[in-house]
Amino acid sequence: MTTIKTAMPGVIYRRPSPEEEPFVREGETIEEGQTIALVEVMKNFNEVKADQSGRLTRFLVEDGDEVAISQDIAELED
Template sequence: MATIKATMPGVFYRRPSPDADPYVEEGGSFTPGQTIALIEVMKTFNELKAEDAGRITRFLIDDGDEVSMGQDIAEVDG
């Protein structure tokens, strides 16, 4: 199974704000260049963008979890 990995260390968020919908739901499709999530580093929010098209089969971490560079964030098909 392919995965999406964190591009930097920080705090992981699936949505642009606490009351917004997630960028992509589990089971949802995404296209190249689409924002999948945010990683906050020192109060700066960095978009994690898809390199290819696919579908999120499962997120491996929750909103607000800390991530390390290269850590698997989600399993994908596609």
């Protein structure tokens, strides 16, 4: 089991916009480089991408949570 971490602090969003579906849901298989969330820093949105392929087993943060640099935000099963 590996984790996906943030590269910067800010507010995390698991959807591209409030009206849209999440980038990915728990239990789904994701590909390396796939966007799984956004981190907002001073009105700029930065993509959080998967470092590797696998099954996203669990998010460790909720939509709208504040995150720190290198914080684990999701667990990934190889």
